Amino acid sequence: MARRTVVLKNRYYDSVFLMQAARRIAARPGMRDASAQLGTPANRQVLEGLGYGAGDRDFQEAGPNDLVLALEGEAAAVAAVAADPEPWLARSAGPGAGPAREPRSLAEALERRPDCSVALVSVPGEHAAREARAALRAGLHVFLFSSNVPVEEELALKLEARDRGLLVMGPDCGTAHLGGAGLGFANAVRRGPVGIVAAAGTGLQEFASLVHRAGSGISSGIGTGGRDLSDRIGGLTTLAGIDALEADPDTRVVTVLAKPPGPATAAAVLERLRRCAKPAVLCLLGARRPEGSGVNFAATIDEAVGCALAAAGHPRPDFLDADPAALRAAAAAELAGLAPGQRFVRGLFSGGTLCYQAQAVFAQAGLAAHANAPLPGMGELPDPYCSLGHSFVDLGAELFVRGRPHPMIDATLRRRRLEQEGADPQVAVLLLDFVLGAVASRDPAGDLLDAVAAARETARRRGGHLCVAASVCGTGDDAQGLEAQTAALDRAGVRVFATGAQAAAFCREAAVLLGKEGA
Amino acid sequence: MAQTLGGLLQERPVFVNVGVRDFADSLRAAGYDVVQVDWSPPAGGDAQLAVLLDDLL
Numbered sequence: 317m318a319r320r321t322v323v324l325k326n327r328y329y330d331s332v333f334l335m336q337a338a339r340r341i342a343a344r345p346g347m348r349d350a351s352a353q354l355g356t357p358a359n360r361q362v363l364e365g366l367g368y369g370a371g372d373r374d375f376q377e378a379g380p381n382d383l384v385l386a387l388e389g390e391a392a393a394v395a396a397v398a399a400d401p402e403p404w405l406a407r408s409a410g411p412g413a414g415p416a417r418e419p420r421s422l423a424e425a426l427e428r429r430p431d432c433s434v435a436l437v438s439v440p441g442e443h444a445a446r447e448a449r450a451a452l453r454a455g456l457h458v459f460l461f462s463s464n465v466p467v468e469e470e471l472a473l474k475l476e477a478r479d480r481g482l483l484v485m486g487p488d489c490g491t492a493h494l495g496g497a498g499l500g501f502a503n504a505v506r507r508g509p510v511g512i513v514a515a516a517g518t519g520l521q522e523f524a525s526l527v528h529r530a531g532s533g534i535s536s537g538i539g540t541g542g543r544d545l546s547d548r549i550g551g552l553t554t555l556a557g558i559d560a561l562e563a564d565p566d567t568r569v570v571t572v573l574a575k576p577p578g579p580a581t582a583a584a585v586l587e588r589l590r591r592c593a594k595p596a597v598l599c600l601l602g603a604r605r606p607e608g609s610g611v612n613f614a615a616t617i618d619e620a621v622g623c624a625l626a627a628a629g630h631p632r633p634d635f636l637d638a639d640p641a642a643l644r645a646a647a648a649a650e651l652a653g654l655a656p657g658q659r660f661v662r663g664l665f666s667g668g669t670l671c672y673q674a675q676a677v678f679a680q681a682g683l684a685a686h687a688n689a690p691l692p693g694m695g696e697l698p699d700p701y702c703s704l705g706h707s708f709v710d711l712g713a714e715l716f717v718r719g720r721p722h723p724m725i726d727a728t729l730r731r732r733r734l735e736q737e738g739a740d741p742q743v744a745v746l747l748l749d750f751v752l753g754a755v756a757s758r759d760p761a762g763d764l765l766d767a768v769a770a771a772r773e774t775a776r777r778r779g780g781h782l783c784v785a786a787s788v789c790g791t792g793d794d795a796q797g798l799e800a801q802t803a804a805l806d807r808a809g810v811r812v813f814a815t816g817a818q819a820a821a822f823c824r825e826a827a828v829l830l831g832k833e834g835a
Numbered sequence: 836m837a838q839t840l841g842g843l844l845q846e847r848p849v850f851v852n853v854g855v856r857d858f859a860d861s862l863r864a865a866g867y868d869v870v871q872v873d874w875s876p877p878a879g880g881d882a883q884l885a886v887l888l889d890d891l892l
Contacts, residue, residue: 330854421872498865
């Protein structure tokens with residue numbers, strides 16, 4: 317078995333392309349594993365930890381603009397790829413990709429298509445503000461997917477956008493629905509009367525998917541990025557989004573979905589929604605109901621969907637109403653086979669909002685938990701790579717996605733964490749989310765099921781039982797298929813709930829029982 | 836301002852994609868026009884230098 321690295325100087329590719337190229341290389345006969353990454357210090361450190369690059373000067377000197385291939389396999393196969401890596405890095409033109417030579421800059425692109433109205437920006441964070449600013453100055457709205465953009469850059473961009481009458485959605489904006497188009501991680505949802513502004517990417521996905529599953533639809537969905545409602549940013553995009561939805565003839569209900577805002581911004585958003593000319597729904601995960609607000613308030617995404625559907629005159633679907641007694645009974649049945657010492661719930665999320673919502677659902681029962689992105693009142697994990705007590709980990713947090721694809725696209729990190737939790741004899745319940753959508757993994761359930769089965773087998777060999785609870789965010793029109801994903805999880809013995817809030821409520825009931833048993 | 840934002844929600848957008856190609860592919864597959872930029876880090880990868888150059892030009 318041979319291992320080596322190959323450095324290609326000044327070669328930039330996006331992290332999704334590199335993941336796909338690495339998979340193609342690893343599938344070559346004779347290869348055992350391969351990775352393709354930019355030579356950032358963090359990436360090099362990980363490779364060094366795996367035993368790559370010792371004494372290799374090119375590797376030691378590789379920088380963030382250089383491509384590093386790490387190859388492992390039979391000597392002849394590794395040597396063949398290393399000798400001629402180019403075919404593995406050739407881009408195939410996407411569907412309808414147009415002329416062979418692509419523009420090298422935003423300005424060049426706009427010369428070709430002066431009618432562009434929206435720029436999607438997903439370059440590394442340190443370069444993202446520059447591209448976004450160029451787009452604003454050319455009169456374009458910006459969907460800013462990149463994370464790791466400094467807050468002062470965000471504020472400057474949003475002030476400039478406001479002055480120009482444009483929207484900056486992001487940074488760290490996962491999803492939007494504009495003019496019928498789903499951007500980023502968007503799910504396949506029909507158009508309808510419900511409008512939403514969300515400072516919560518998977519929150520928007522879950523909300524839009526549930527509205528669709530109820531038979532209604534989304535007029536527009538405006539993402540703002542998670543920091544928009546901090547007092548530093550002051551809700552600049554949220555407030556502009558509410559204005560736009562209020563003026564939009566296709567929108568009958570205006571929904572705002574976020575984590576608890578900064579106090580000054582909360583007051584401003586509440587005041588704006590109070591004088592909204594359309595029915596308004598405010599969902600602040602984990603926040604207390606504002607007194608006498610005159611606005612429909614929701615503490616979970618499910619409640620927000622219920623309020624929005626009611627305001628739009630649409631019937632309430634049965635799936636929104638889970639019977640608490642049934643959840644409790646189901647939890648009790650699952651916990652019957654535990655071994656002594658199995659005490660904790662561990663939530664491993666690809667969706668940050670679903671992670672946050674799960675904490676809010678736990679807080680309803682006064683339960684304490686740890687998280688890498690904690691709700692106020694919950695503990696922060698001292699080491700995000702290591703769980704403690706009941707823990708909720710958002711694997712899409714900036715720390716985990718620097719230089720690598722989001723966990724909705726690449727399940728590698730979540731698989732590794734799942735294996736780690738499975739090896740911990742204190743774990744009684746695993747809580748997982750599976751997020752479907754245009755850009756997500758082709759098979760989110762399949763990516764994790766063998767790791768789930770291995771963790772359950774480990775628990776069984778210890779004389780215990782590992783309960784796995786999950787929800788699937790998406791619709792039957794998504795390429796992965798809501799029904800197919802749910803069925804695959806069911807077959808593997810995973811308890812699948814209709815919504816993220818219900819899966820979290822099941823785990824909350826389990827945690828209450830685990831606490832009572834004092835195990 | 837409201838007019839510009841209203842246009843964003845009402846009109847069929849045309850996109851320019853700077854970054855991850857899958858975003859362009861999924862929009863094209865849904866029937867939208869997208870121009871993909873073949874992006875690479877500017878000025879040898881120095882983000883601050885690139886911003887300074889923007890200000891000079």
